[in-house]
Amino acid sequence: MVHVVEGDGDLSAEALAKAVTVAAAASPGMRLIRQGRRWVDSGTPPTVTVVAGTPDEHDRTPGDHGRLGAPYLHRTLDGSGATCEVVLIPGTPSTVVFRAFHGVTDGRGLLLWAADVFRVLRGEDPLGAPSRLNDEELIERIVRPGGLPPALPTPKMEWPSLLGRRAATSSGLLRRRRTVDGRHPAATARIAAALADTYGSGHGRFFVPVDLRRHLPEPRSTASLVRALRLDVSAGDTWQEVHQRILTALAESAELAPPFAKSTLRMPLPLLRAVNTGIDHFATRKNRYNSLAYLSHMGSVDLADYSAGEFHARTVYTLGTTSPGSPLEVNLVETGGHTELTVAWHDGPGMAERADAVLDTIEEALSPGKYRQWEGNRTERPLPSGHSVIELFRAQVERTPDRIAVSGPEGDVSYRELSIRADSVAAELRRQGVGAGSVVGLLAGRTVAALAGLWGVLRTGACYLPLDVRHPDARLTDLLDDADVTFCLVERPYDLRECVRSNRKALILDDLVVSDPQSGPGPHPGLGPDHDHAHDLDPDLVPGPVPASAPHEDAAVSPEDLAYVIYTSGSTGRPKGVQIEHRNLLNYVHWATRAFDVDRDTRMPLLTSPSFDVSGTSVFLPLLAGGRVVLMPDDPNHLSLRELLQHSGANTLNLTPAHLDLIGRLDLSPTGYRTVVVVGEQLRVEVAARAQEMFGRDCRIINLYGPTEATIGCTAHTFDPVVDGTGAVVPIGLPADNTTVFLLDSERRFVAPGETGEMYLGGAQLARGYLGRPDLDRERFVHLADESRVYRTGDLARLLPSGEIEYVGRIDDQVKVRGHRVEPAEVARALEQHPAVERAVVATRTRPGHPGKALYGYVLTSSPVTEAELTGHLAELLPSYMVPAATMVVPQLPYTVSGKVDTKALPDPFDGAADSADSADRPDKRGAEAAEPTDPVEEAVADIWARTLGVERSRLDAQADFHRFGGDSLSLLAMAGAVCQELLAPEQEKAFVAQLTRIAGEPTLEQVAALTREALG
Incomplete structure (x- = not known):
């Protein structure tokens, strides 16, 4: 019996040896040796052998022949000496092998003891298995009145091997391995039906080992307590029929029938060996066996039971063996969202390829290829270059130094000036010792200083942590402490905030970015004197002659270095920092630049907080393509959005569906817009259709999907009013370049097209993981059977007949608010x-x-x-x-x-009693109908509230609270916009909008009506 535990992290050989000793003392069955015809406790624990790893032995390729044929897996354990041993193979992955003689234990018994070894490694007491109960004694205890059923007739040797005839002299034991995604109910029945249908000549027979412990769970024993159930399957039988046959046999305890006649058991050992040799010779010569295969299912294994300290098990699998005249052996273990499959048989020419073909049949029976292989995942596309975003930005500055990079209330800033300011920031950070491995906080608004600070941090080789200036100090302090931030770049208005004054150094951005653009560098000599500074990078950002050096040397970053850390809400009650590497960001930039048609003429506003990862679209894409970032420092409201849409010169938008919905209510007809990228929440068709009508047919409405862990956005769909207009929501489309999307069910099985599954994202944009949270990494960043690393999103989706993905919802309580995960x-x-x-x-x-x-x-x-x-x-x-x-x-x-x-x-x-103020504060209003408004202004405001909130007008009185009726901040802005549009003149709007903070603090109908009257004068 052989069980293999592979995992990440180191495991001490000394600690393992001590744990083996303690666990063996609690389970003396693992110390047995044979003395004559008796098994006795040797008192000596199993040995622990450390094997030096080799490349072949550590190859993770499924079915690797070299690894599974390693000598340490084939040493004899037959009772003449030790009957159990443990082998440790350090490396990546680290591997622990538990081996034992089947005469003293079975697969379940060996697993039980292995779990005890890891239990001791974790500092816990072993559960132990002190019982000396054997299978005959166990059966005597559980036998029903009337005795055991008679022994089954000896099966005839009539089934050819699934692998074909083996050589008369076998070259050894063949083992092959395959990992299949998901846990599969009735897996034994599915495999038996598939093998009988594929290889059986009309019918077939299998032996299914059954653990007798199911009849008597206590006492605990590591003895060999297994009997085989005979299973006959005809070609064409469905797996459901086979499964029912197995259940019926188990209900009748058919496995308790004696496997051999008593005369066979009384046979002298020399004669028994001779009989076995004859059986083996006959099977080899005639290619006939007593069944098609042994099908052994070890059940489900919890990886936590085989982890300790720094070692975290990634998988557990079983390696089978052969006996005289035995057929193929198939072993299954369900673990970590996978089903591990191994086959064992006699080796010989061509046997490995045939074994792989058998595994192909089994895999197809459990996980059909048509579910696993989706054309949409064929996204391989080489990057135009290996240059980092730092190099690409420096190259863009050299190409177009005088083009406007940023525009806004502060005026226009050229690429040269923005670069000079970024260099000033980088120089000071370097002077302070900031460099690769550092995390620098960035507390700034949507300003030029913020952009200069961002690029300055990147140029040092450090990564930045964007912070929202509207967040409370307590929140920001937690994030800065969690990320171990020593230096924080801060704009002047926020330098006195407590969050940046405690145990860290605040560098004032306003002081660092003041510079004279005329003193900046001219054309870099590496570009040549005749270089056309108006020439931009092409849509794929092919960098051309990137400078070999720069006036201020930028740090050389590798693709694996961090670019930024962004925090998201945590289900454990604690925010978690997502680590985005340069390669993640670079892949997104190249793909999104092409997908959104970003070029030198793009003018994209920065609407969202820098702490919201979607702001990366507005920052990186235009600046790396020679375009322009349009700044809007004010929070979005109907006035600032109207100004942006009509007078800023922007022609591309990047915003949330909620913001798009708010824009749709402004009754505008903006012109010149090329692309509107919508991201952060589910996009409803009605919102997209309204936007399409507003921006015109030539403007593309792109629905972008992607969690922070997959770098801003990883699937996209361009809205089509004709095709998408019949649905309720806009599809999220197809994966980005070098990105994959898999839909799996709750058992981690691939779902059929049209069925709903959880989205697992993989590919080049997958984050490194969570900062300082290896526990969450193991939970959310998992591996598929092919070892590809994927992120479990918790988002549900299905594949549409069009071949695109449609978002369905969540599997948990997580909710999106203004595009943010909460x-x-x-x-x-x-x-x-x-x-x-x-x-x-x-x-x-x-x-x-x-x-x-x-x-x-x-x-x-x-x-x-x-x-x-x-x-x-x-x-x-x-x-x-x-x-x-x-x-x-x-x-x-x-x-x-x-x-x-x-x-x-x-x-x-939303119940009537809860709609207004607290009943404890307003006992006279409990259960009463809302009072009528007192004047025409309040009446008009009440009508607007009713439409905005979707409630009955009669339920609103003067003390009605906007939030208690389900209003959020964006619907409050929509309400304010409607008040301005319907009740106020244009010159009165600014006075009313200036009071939005008061409205948010006390959002009652009475308060809004009063402020409306003030604005009216």
Whole structure:
């Protein structure tokens, strides 16, 4: 018996030897030796041998013949000496092999003991298996009245080998391995049906080993407690029929039938050996065996049971063997979202290829190729060059130094001036010792200084951590501490914030980026005196003559170096930093530049916070193609968006569906727009259709999908009003260059086209992982059977008949708010930090009249607290988009029968009693109908609220709270825009918009009406 555990991380040979000793003392069956006709406890633990690794032995290619044929896997263990041993092969991966003689243990017993070894390595006590119970004694205990069924007749030698005739003198033991994605119910039946149909001549027979421990789980024993079940299968039998046959046999305990007549067991050993030799000689000469195959399924193995310390198991598999006249042996183990398959038989010429063909048949039976192989994943495309974004930007500056790189309220800034400012930042950072491996915080708005700071950090070889200036200090402090940030680039308005004054050095961007553009470098001599500075890079960013050196030497970065770290919400209640490498970013830049038609004429606004990874589209794409970044420092509202669309000169947009929806309500007809890239949330057809009508037929509306872990965006679809107009949502399209998308079910099996599965993303844009969170890396960044690394998104999707992907939803509670991922668990954790809150639950609910979801909090308290106090508490800890629309104090939390909070049974925040202010604050309003507005202005505002929120007009009174009715920040902006458009003159709008902060702080109908009257004068 051989079990192989492969994993990442080192394992000490000394610690392993000690653990083997302790585990063997608790399971003395692993120390047995034979003395005459008896097995006795030698008292000596199994030996631990360290084997020096070789390239062949560490080749991860499935079915690698050299590795599975290694000598250490074939040493004899037959009871004449030791019956068990452990082999450690250090390397990548590290491997631990557990080997034992089948006469003293079986596959389950050896696994049980191996798990005890790792349990000791983790510092735990072994569970042990002290029982000396053997299979005959076990059967005597469980036998039913009436005794055992009679022994089965000895099977005839009538089935040819699946691998064909073997040589009379075998050259050894052949083992081949294959890993299949997913766990597969009824796998034994599926394999038997497939092999019988493919290789059986009308019918076939299999032996299926059955663990007798199922009849008597206690006492624990490592003895060989297995009996084989005989399974007859006819060609053409469905796997369902075969599975039912197996279940029936198990229900009847058919495996308890004696495998041999008692006379056979009483046969002298020399005679028994002679009989076995004759059986083997007959089988070899006639190519006839007692069955087609042994099919051994070890069940499901938890990798955590075979991990300890720095060693984390990646897989566990079993290697079979052969016996006289035995057929092919097939072993299965389900582990880590995979099914490990191995076959064993006698080696010989051509046997390896035939064994692989058998594995092909088995793999196809479990995981059909038509599900695994999707044309959309044929995305291989070589990058135009290996130059980093740093080199590409430097080259662009040299080509077009006088072109405008950035425009906005601060004026126009050329490529030369932006580069000079970036060099100033880089020079100071270098002077401070910043370089490769450093993480530099960047606390700045959507400004020229922020862009110069970003490029300055990259030029030192460090990576940047973008921070949102609107986030509270507590939040930013947590991120800076978690990322171990020593230096933080800060714009002057934010230099006194507590988050950058504690245990780190703040470098003031405003002081670093002041420079005289006239003193900047001229054309680089490497480009030649006649170089055309107006010539840009082509759409694929082929760099041409990139300077061999630069006026300020840029750090040389490798593709594996980090470019930036961006934090996202964490399901554990703690934000997690996503690490994006230069190769990830470079692949996105090249693909998106071509996919979005970005070139020297592109003028793209920066609408989103730099801490939102989609801002990378607006920063990197235009600046690396000779285009222009258009800055909009003000937060988006109907006035700033109208100004942007009509007067900024922008011709390409990069924004969220919520922002696009807000623009769609402005009743504008912008001209000259070429591309609108929509990303961050599900794009509804009605929003896309309205945008298409607004921007014109010549403007492409592109739906971009991609989590931060896959670098900004990794699939895209161009909206077609005719083709997509019949659906509810716009497809997310096809994968980017060098990117793959797989749809797997809850058992990690590939789903059929049209079925819903979780998206697993792979390829060149996959992040390095989470900063300092190896536990989350192992959970979310997993490996498929072919060893390709993929990211589990938690997003559900299906493949449409068109061959493109459609996003369906989430498998968990995660929700998108303004394009940002929000984990309710993180919000609940923040609520529980309030001294009055004992327990908090945050749930998501659909807002009336809106397809999106909003957050709502529910708390159990130990002392009185108001909703306003809880909201203020959260505002000091979390970004505004993570603050619930309402937080309710409840007397108790409802639970399901499984002991989880029943979120569906929580009070409905849209219920009439909860629509207005808290009933505790307004007892006179509890259950009463809303009062009529007091004047025409309030009446008009109430009508706008009803349309915006999708609620009945009669439910709104003067104290109605916009957020309690499900409104979020973007719908509040839409409401404000409607008030301006319908009730105010153009010259009155600015006065009203200037009060948006007051409205957000007290979003009642009475307050909005009062501010509207003030604006009216």
